[in-house]
Amino acid sequence: ATLKVDASPQSARKIPETLFGIFFEEINHAGAGGIWAELVSNRGFEAGGPHTPSNIDPWSIIGDDSSVFVATDRTSCFSRNNVALRMEVLCDDCPTAGVGIYNPGFWGMNIEDGKAYNLVMYVKSPETTDLTVSLTSSDGLQNLASTTITVSGTSNWTKVEQKLVAKGTNRTSRLQITTNKKGVVWFDQVSLMPEDTYKGHGFRTELISMLLDLKPRFLRFPGGCFVEGDWLRNAFRWRESIGPWEERPGHFGDVWHYWTDDGLGYYEFLQLAEDLGAAPIWVFNNGVSHNDEVDTAAIAPFVKDVLDSLEFARGSADSTWGSVRAAMGHPEPFPVKYVAIGNEDCGKKFYRGNYIKFYNAIRQAYPDIQMISNCDGSSKPLDHPADLYDFHVYTDSKTLFNMKSTFDRTSRSGPKAFVSEYAVWRSDAGRGSLLASLAEAAFLTGLEKNSDIVQMASYAPLFVNDNDRTWNPDAIVFNSWQHYGTPSYWMQTLFRESSGAMLHPITISSSYSGSLAASAITWQDSENSFLRVKANAVSLTISTTGLQASVNALGSTTTVLTSGNVMDENSFSNPNKVAPVKSELSNAAEQMQVTLAPHSFSTFDLALA
Numbered sequence: 001a002t003l004k005v006d007a008s009p010q011s012a013r014k015i016p017e018t019l020f021g022i023f024f025e026e027i028n029h030a031g032a033g034g035i036w037a038e039l040v041s042n043r044g045f046e047a048g049g050p051h052t053p054s055n056i057d058p059w060s061i062i063g064d065d066s067s068v069f070v071a072t073d074r075t076s077c078f079s080r081n082n083v084a085l086r087m088e089v090l091c092d093d094c095p096t097a098g099v100g101i102y103n104p105g106f107w108g109m110n111i112e113d114g115k116a117y118n119l120v121m122y123v124k125s126p127e128t129t130d131l132t133v134s135l136t137s138s139d140g141l142q143n144l145a146s147t148t149i150t151v152s153g154t155s156n157w158t159k160v161e162q163k164l165v166a167k168g169t170n171r172t173s174r175l176q177i178t179t180n181k182k183g184v185v186w187f188d189q190v191s192l193m194p195e196d197t198y199k200g201h202g203f204r205t206e207l208i209s210m211l212l213d214l215k216p217r218f219l220r221f222p223g224g225c226f227v228e229g230d231w232l233r234n235a236f237r238w239r240e241s242i243g244p245w246e247e248r249p250g251h252f253g254d255v256w257h258y259w260t261d262d263g264l265g266y267y268e269f270l271q272l273a274e275d276l277g278a279a280p281i282w283v284f285n286n287g288v289s290h291n292d293e294v295d296t297a298a299i300a301p302f303v304k305d306v307l308d309s310l311e312f313a314r315g316s317a318d319s320t321w322g323s324v325r326a327a328m329g330h331p332e333p334f335p336v337k338y339v340a341i342g343n344e345d346c347g348k349k350f351y352r353g354n355y356i357k358f359y360n361a362i363r364q365a366y367p368d369i370q371m372i373s374n375c376d377g378s379s380k381p382l383d384h385p386a387d388l389y390d391f392h393v394y395t396d397s398k399t400l401f402n403m404k405s406t407f408d409r410t411s412r413s414g415p416k417a418f419v420s421e422y423a424v425w426r427s428d429a430g431r432g433s434l435l436a437s438l439a440e441a442a443f444l445t446g447l448e449k450n451s452d453i454v455q456m457a458s459y460a461p462l463f464v465n466d467n468d469r470t471w472n473p474d475a476i477v478f479n480s481w482q483h484y485g486t487p488s489y490w491m492q493t494l495f496r497e498s499s500g501a502m503l504h505p506i507t508i509s510s511s512y513s514g515s516l517a518a519s520a521i522t523w524q525d526s527e528n529s530f531l532r533v534k535a536n537a538v539s540l541t542i543s544t545t546g547l548q549a550s551v552n553a554l555g556s557t558t559t560v561l562t563s564g565n566v567m568d569e570n571s572f573s574n575p576n577k578v579a580p581v582k583s584e585l586s587n588a589a590e591q592m593q594v595t596l597a598p599h600s601f602s603t604f605d606l607a608l609a
């Protein structure tokens, strides 16, 4: 096959700066028990619901029912989350190791030798008592860190803060709070955070590194279906997720079936976007869930609520909501320039009516904000105003491969496309196969080619905690201490330089042009310019014309993503089975012959002198 690249400047077109980004959804414990580093699960005892006694899972007792009795009541000092845990120690002669409670975190806490962990908890004890807080192995036998805190007897709640430094490593540890003294103690809002988080902002550093490596230009958050809820009462509410963490009520994400304390809230998402250098895209609920809807006649308070969220992000530090943001530590506004009005709700009864109310109100208050409709404008024009429309695709590898030409046929007038969720899934995706990533690569070359109309694209879902495999496949797999990228993750790294690069027209002469996917860009790192050709062909002649510079073999490289079997996947034991391999391209030239592995996708970066 021959791939001709027209590299002349007059034929080149700039790819949008925003083309490739990420979509973070609170799914698969991506946030709670995921990138949010909080180690305690159900820290405020709210997950069992407001009716007491309630299920305190995953908390449990140390001792037996003759020595300790625990039950929730509603005596907390926090009005928005008033459930607390009352512990009554019944034994006169308690075991030396004490009785009490423990929390195993999210499938075990990763406690590492020499690292510091900050414990905060609220305690009330009518009589002065000693509490021992420890980090131990899951059976309580290995002691990794321990200290005893004396709580003065009072009828008021006391905030306890204690740093624990681990003297050993255990990946499935637990937090214990024990005592030997008979009496009653209440607990609430028990938090254990590693001292070392990304920029001190509460995120797991190694997982953020994976995101930084994608060079994401935008961050769409916090869902997905998570934003909608199966029922509106369980939808994500930004207002409940801001302010001091202790005062957040938390909520049950009913679509993905787990509780979140909302430590990772609206503010933290905005902070994450800033930390990643990505434009925040706030997906808000527009009064539509999977099963119930707000009538457009009654949508006004929801519109007001979203305007407040925008003031929280963008308002000055002395505005009503901007001052709340400032009090949380960010006096400078967060530059929210995009909002998505709902998620996958186009066909719903009140979607369009509600959409228009949100659209008009936001346009008036923030004329520069780009608004994203849930209705697909790729096949027919939208019947409502929008700056962008959402396009979601989850399909088999063959179909996605062939969808590389989907946007060739799309009207160039009207709103731009935001491919905010794409992935190969189900039939031949496995838990992230090479095959899936190859089809995604073909699709992405089509998005590059059509980036005059496709302004943004993101893979979904981004993260999965291996202990909650609700949705497969995903880009990044992790547990309490390990992580790896699936082939789909690595494939995205081959496209990360495309945002803001120059796109060149290509022509393919091949008897199997239908199965050939390719694209060509010029891009720059901090020092050099490169012509990058990406392709999946087995044997390829790359022929470039119109280059304004000469190709320098020194500094030219090729990167290939392949594996022995097209269904190969990565795993904790073999995390780099399918990962990009970079090597020098000693034959780099305007005309060059390359031979690639049968199931592979490669980039050729020709250094331009």
Ligand code: AHR
Binding pocket: 025, 027, 223, 224, 225, 226, 343, 344, 392, 421, 460, 461, 471
């Ligand atoms: O990415 C998983 C889910 O797929 C998202 O929550 C939703 O938008 C889509 O249906």
